[in-house]
Structure formats: structure tokens, C-alpha cells
Amino acid sequence: MLARLALLAAAAEATFLVSSERDGKLEYKLPLVLATSHVETAAAAAAAPTLGCTTSSFSVPSWFVSNLTFDMSDSSIMFSVVNRATNYTAILGCANATVTPSTPANRYSHCDILTTDGTLTRNATADKSLLALVRVSNRTSANILLSQDWSCNDRNLTRPIKFSAAGNNTVALQCAGGTGTECTAVDGPFLIRGDLVAPVHIHPEYAEGPIGHSKAGCAAAATTPPSWALQSVYYLNQTGDNGATAISSQTLMLQVINHAIGYQAGCTGFLSDDLSSKPVSFACSGQGYDFVGKDRYRIQTQALFEPATFRFTVNQTWYCDDVDAGKPVSITASGSVVMPLNCTSVATGTAAAPGNKTTCLSVSDIIVKADKAATVVPLPPYSITDPLPTPDGCTVSSIVSPAWTLSSFEIDSSADNKTAGSSSSSSSNATADITAVGFDLQFTTGTNEFTYPVSVYQGPAVAGKPQWFQCKFGPDEEPLAPFDCSYTYNATSRQLTLAADWICNDLDRDHPIQFSGTTVTVASKRMSCATARGQTQCLSAETDSWVAPIANVTWRAADKNVLAP
Numbered sequence: 001m002l003a004r005l006a007l008l009a010a011a012a013e014a015t016f017l018v019s020s021e022r023d024g025k026l027e028y029k030l031p032l033v034l035a036t037s038h039v040e041t042a043a044a045a046a047a048a049p050t051l052g053c054t055t056s057s058f059s060v061p062s063w064f065v066s067n068l069t070f071d072m073s074d075s076s077i078m079f080s081v082v083n084r085a086t087n088y089t090a091i092l093g094c095a096n097a098t099v100t101p102s103t104p105a106n107r108y109s110h111c112d113i114l115t116t117d118g119t120l121t122r123n124a125t126a127d128k129s130l131l132a133l134v135r136v137s138n139r140t141s142a143n144i145l146l147s148q149d150w151s152c153n154d155r156n157l158t159r160p161i162k163f164s165a166a167g168n169n170t171v172a173l174q175c176a177g178g179t180g181t182e183c184t185a186v187d188g189p190f191l192i193r194g195d196l197v198a199p200v201h202i203h204p205e206y207a208e209g210p211i212g213h214s215k216a217g218c219a220a221a222a223t224t225p226p227s228w229a230l231q232s233v234y235y236l237n238q239t240g241d242n243g244a245t246a247i248s249s250q251t252l253m254l255q256v257i258n259h260a261i262g263y264q265a266g267c268t269g270f271l272s273d274d275l276s277s278k279p280v281s282f283a284c285s286g287q288g289y290d291f292v293g294k295d296r297y298r299i300q301t302q303a304l305f306e307p308a309t310f311r312f313t314v315n316q317t318w319y320c321d322d323v324d325a326g327k328p329v330s331i332t333a334s335g336s337v338v339m340p341l342n343c344t345s346v347a348t349g350t351a352a353a354p355g356n357k358t359t360c361l362s363v364s365d366i367i368v369k370a371d372k373a374a375t376v377v378p379l380p381p382y383s384i385t386d387p388l389p390t391p392d393g394c395t396v397s398s399i400v401s402p403a404w405t406l407s408s409f410e411i412d413s414s415a416d417n418k419t420a421g422s423s424s425s426s427s428s429n430a431t432a433d434i435t436a437v438g439f440d441l442q443f444t445t446g447t448n449e450f451t452y453p454v455s456v457y458q459g460p461a462v463a464g465k466p467q468w469f470q471c472k473f474g475p476d477e478e479p480l481a482p483f484d485c486s487y488t489y490n491a492t493s494r495q496l497t498l499a500a501d502w503i504c505n506d507l508d509r510d511h512p513i514q515f516s517g518t519t520v521t522v523a524s525k526r527m528s529c530a531t532a533r534g535q536t537q538c539l540s541a542e543t544d545s546w547v548a549p550i551a552n553v554t555w556r557a558a559d560k561n562v563l564a565p
């Protein structure tokens, strides 16, 4: 990054005299050596997610509905609502909830907020913070619409963030047969996922969950009992003979397939090199991408092999919410089998040093049944597809604490034109005219650790704004770079004013948001200057970065494909 601007403009054969601005000592630095330190500054420690109202509002704007009852005698419905971001709780009652085939599709019954003893306290319709609407069709299902405004002050007590979200879902009702007049919800708690409407529009991305979690029969396997198929079993036991082609080794390889969920794990055990029959336990690796990004749970498969008897034991934990997503479970089961393998041995080595290579293969699938009851552990409601909380990314940072990280600040100036052609004297630096200003820039988030800043070079002048220049970006542009920017620099006050737009789509790939804001910062880092051929370049040390807050941030929906390559 040294001489980053000059490399664009100046002649390649220019020789630089590098001097330190502060102590005047002469030093010479190779640009390439400095360029590598880039990697170290970018590899900051990973930030832990900040849990609480703000994080939950961005990641899981949603409500739990529980204790829902529908009274057939008067068509009224009652249920309680918990906002998962704020823990706001209310009991709602809605009259005249039944619709008939002739009822218009947009006709819903308004719900009122009740006290815990079931009496009316305030009118939910009048209370703008929560709007609840319901329609019950054919005594079989209730469609609930919720919309709520709230604010979170867990990030900054004096500057709460206002949220607004809306969502709907249909809950199945189970009505008592015959004389009963009350119906209850089949699922409880019942989840209503919302779209964030404010401060930004976000349709949250939920996790896929581990393979097979919603496959019918997943949870039932715990009592069935569980079983696995072992496929493509390969066992090798060979002596190390002659030292030429074979080294002594003992290996087991096989595939384990969980019958309930179809999940396949690959097991490779490198057993004792001394070819002894010591039992060895090892972990098997999962199928495909079974742990991408947002997933909270991961299927785990542990194997134990006893070479003396060919007994293979599998111990697996998997996750199910096929019966009720509101009541997910983890299932841990284990089973073992003596594998019937077809072995062939060949003599290897020499008469003086005889060897032996034994290879054993499975002839068909080997079935393993669990040898004791599976362990079933309940998990938090809906946790299988809830996204894991992450450190603040682009979107949350833009709203909570928008800031740029600046580094590699460079000022180029021309010495007096009359002295061009000869090496300039140091006295001419004071009156030199700035020809270009540049810097490295990166939006500051809790997730920058593996990204790099982008180099910003001085582009064309901005029409109608004297001393303002368009940003020109270096080739290594990164997602946390500005989308567009312009800036002006005041040499006297060393103040940089940066007007920038940046785009975030980390929370919702389909709805990128374009943010705009202005940063005023003083470039006060120590600079080292070099003068050659009438050009003086001053550059701050590579490791000297600083964080400058962005003020007056505004945002709007960006074009869906704005970040497409």
C-alpha cells in the first residue's frame, strides 16, 4: 500500500528517499514488505454476538401463541401472545371469529387485550402497538395476523431503536367431539414468524436444520427402535514388508445410514499401526453440508471398532421436529453388531521376512439395531430452525453504530513546478499543493475479521462542489466497501469529510438496503513522507487504523441485483 497513489501515476523507475516526519531519521522501507502486514491487521479477534432485544428483533421478529381456545358456542377465541424479541406478553380475546364460505376473504375479527382473569382491559385496536386479527374457518383452523411496534434500548439507553413487524400463520384446531363446545390448538406453543417492517424491511432467513429433522418418522424412531445400515465396509490389515510398497497399517472404512432420516455418515478409522487388536473409537463425518452457517444443531456420529471380533458400535445423536416443530427433540441411540465380513489373505514379503495382507469386505448391507432405548432430550421450541445469533453484521451495525475504519491515509503533493526535474528541497514541502488524497476504507462490523479494506483513490472532481472528489476504488473491492462515495480534505485542519453510500444484504439477500451517511474525521495519524521528482508522498503507518462514526444515516430499499457481479 506504500505509495499507493503514486504507483498509479508516477514513473515506475522513480527512486524514493524515505524520511520519517517526526524524528527526521532516514529509513528505507520496501513497499512489498509493508503490503503483507495487511493480513495481520485484518485478522482481528472474532466478536461474540450481543444477545438481547436488538439482536432478537433483527433475527427472530416473531411471536409465540399459546393456550389457544375456541369456544364454538359464541365463536370467541382466546390465546396468549409472547413477543420473542421483547418478552411482551398479552392475553387476547376475539369475538365473532368464525367465517363462512360467504365471508369476504379480508374479513377478520379484531382481538382485544384481556387481563389474566379474562376481563377486557384495553382495546387492542385502539392500542396501536399490537394489532391482532383472527378468522376461524370450519372449526378446523384459525388464521392469526399479528402486527406490533416496539423499541429496544439494550444497545443504547438514550437512543432506543424502534421496530415494527407483522406476520401471520394458520393454527389447526382440535375440537372435542359431541357435546363439547371448546376447541384447542393442536400445536402449542405455536410460532408466528414476522417480517420486519421497521427500521428496515427484513424477511428473516431461518436455518435449514440438520438433515432429516422434519422427515416423517424421525422422532418415532426413538421408540421403533432405531436402526442403521452399514454399507461398503472395507477392512485392511497389512504388515509392513520390504519397506518398498506397503507400510504396516490397519484401517476400517464404512458408511453408516440412519434408517429413520436417511442420513449418511462416512467412518474412517485408522487403527493401531502395530496391528494389535486394540479397540479404537473415532468420529464419523457427516453427509454434505450438514452444518451451514445458521444451524444450531449438528448430527454427531461416533464409532467404536474392535478388530479382534469385528464388532462395530455406532452412537449417533440426531434432531427431530417432524411431529411438532414447537417441541423439537434430540435423539441419541447406540447399537452394535459383529460384522460378517468376507476376508481374503495373501502372503507378502520374502522368505526371510514374510508378510501378510488381509482384506475384508461386506457382502451386503449390515443392519445394526439399537441395543437399548434411545435417549430423547427436549429442545427449546422451534430451536431447530431458529438462526443462531451472530455478531452484528452490516445491517445491524448500520443502524446501531455506523462507522468506517480508515487506514493507509496518503497525501500526495507536488513541489514547486519550477524545481521539477531535480530533487526537491525539504523547504518546498510547506507550500506544496495537494494533488491527491487516498485511504483504505472498510465498514466497521462485528464480523470484519476475515475481510480486507478497499483502497480509495481520488477520482474526478464532483461538479458543483469545489474541492470534492469522487472515490475511485482499488481492484480488491470487498462487500464492506462503500458502494459509492465522495470526499474533501482540508489540509489546514487535516479534516476529511466523506459522504458515502453502502449496501447491506446480510440479513435478507432478496432485499438489499442502501445506506447513506457522512463522516467527518481528522487524519491525525503520524505520516511518513518521501519526495522524488517534485512529488511528495506522505503515508500513515499500515497498522494505524482509526474508527470514524457515520452521522445522519438514512436508508432505502436498493435494487435486488445491486450487488450482483
Ligand SMILES: *[C@@H]1O[C@H](CO)[C@@H](O)[C@H](O)[C@H]1NC(C)=O
Residues within 6 Å of the ligand: 066, 067, 080, 082
Ligand atoms: C397457559 O396456561 C397455563 C395453565 O393455565 C399457564 O400455566 C401458562 O402460563 C399459560 N401460558 C402462557 C404462555 O400464557
Ligand SMILES: *[C@@H]1O[C@H](CO)[C@@H](O)[C@H](O)[C@H]1NC(C)=O
Residues within 6 Å of the ligand: 052, 053, 085, 086, 087
Ligand atoms: C426474555 O426472556 C428470556 C428467558 O427468560 C431471556 O433469556 C431474555 O433475555 C428475555 N429477553 C428480553 C428482551 O428481556
Ligand SMILES: *[C@@H]1O[C@H](CO)[C@@H](O)[C@H](O)[C@H]1NC(C)=O
Residues within 6 Å of the ligand: 095, 096
Ligand atoms: C357478533 O356478531 C353479531 C352479528 O353479526 C352481533 O350481533 C354481535 O354483537 C357481535 N358480537 C360481538 C361481541 O361483537
Ligand SMILES: *[C@@H]1O[C@H](CO)[C@@H](O)[C@H](O)[C@H]1NC(C)=O
Residues within 6 Å of the ligand: 112, 123, 124, 125, 126
Ligand atoms: C375497540 O376499538 C374499535 C375501534 O377503535 C371499536 O370498533 C371496537 O368496538 C372496540 N372494541 C371494544 C370491545 O371496545
Ligand SMILES: *[C@@H]1O[C@H](CO)[C@@H](O)[C@H](O)[C@H]1NC(C)=O
Residues within 6 Å of the ligand: 138, 140
Ligand atoms: C370442514 O371440516 C370437515 C371435517 O372437519 C370436513 O369434512 C369438511 O370438508 C370441511 N369443509 C370445508 C369447506 O373445508
Ligand SMILES: *[C@@H]1O[C@H](CO)[C@@H](O)[C@H](O)[C@H]1NC(C)=O
Residues within 6 Å of the ligand: 156, 157, 158, 159
Ligand atoms: C447513545 O446515543 C446517544 C445519542 O445518539 C449518543 O450521544 C451516545 O454516545 C450513545 N451512547 C453510546 C454508548 O453509544
Ligand SMILES: *[C@@H]1O[C@H](CO)[C@@H](O)[C@H](O)[C@H]1NC(C)=O
Residues within 6 Å of the ligand: 145, 167, 168, 169
Ligand atoms: C401472511 O404471511 C405471508 C407470508 O408468510 C404473506 O405473504 C401474506 O401476505 C400474509 N397475509 C396477510 C393477510 O397478511
Ligand SMILES: *[C@@H]1O[C@H](CO)[C@@H](O)[C@H](O)[C@H]1NC(C)=O
Residues within 6 Å of the ligand: 237, 238, 239, 275, 276, 277, 278, 307, 308, 356, 358
Ligand atoms: C493383522 O495381521 C497381522 C499379521 O498377519 C496379525 O499378526 C494381527 O493379529 C492382525 N491384527 C488383527 C487385529 O487382526
Ligand SMILES: *[C@@H]1O[C@H](CO)[C@@H](O)[C@H](O)[C@H]1NC(C)=O
Residues within 6 Å of the ligand: 302, 315, 316, 332, 334
Ligand atoms: C453416546 O454418545 C453420547 C454423547 O457422546 C454419550 O453421552 C453416551 O453415553 C454414548 N452412549 C453409548 C451407549 O456409548
Ligand SMILES: *[C@@H]1O[C@H](CO)[C@@H](O)[C@H](O)[C@H]1NC(C)=O
Residues within 6 Å of the ligand: 342, 343, 344, 363
Ligand atoms: C468373498 O470374496 C471372494 C474373493 O473376492 C469371492 O470370490 C467370494 O465370492 C466372496 N464371497 C461372498 C460370499 O461374496
Ligand SMILES: *[C@@H]1O[C@H](CO)[C@@H](O)[C@H](O)[C@H]1NC(C)=O
Residues within 6 Å of the ligand: 345, 346, 347, 355, 356, 357, 358
Ligand atoms: C494372514 O493373516 C490372517 C489373519 O491375521 C491369517 O488368518 C492368515 O492365515 C495369514 N496368512 C498368511 C499367509 O500368513
Ligand SMILES: *[C@@H]1O[C@H](CO)[C@@H](O)[C@H](O)[C@H]1NC(C)=O
Residues within 6 Å of the ligand: 414, 417, 435
Ligand atoms: C504543475 O504541476 C501540476 C501537477 O504536478 C501540473 O498539473 C501542472 O501542469 C504544472 N504546471 C506547470 C506550469 O508546469
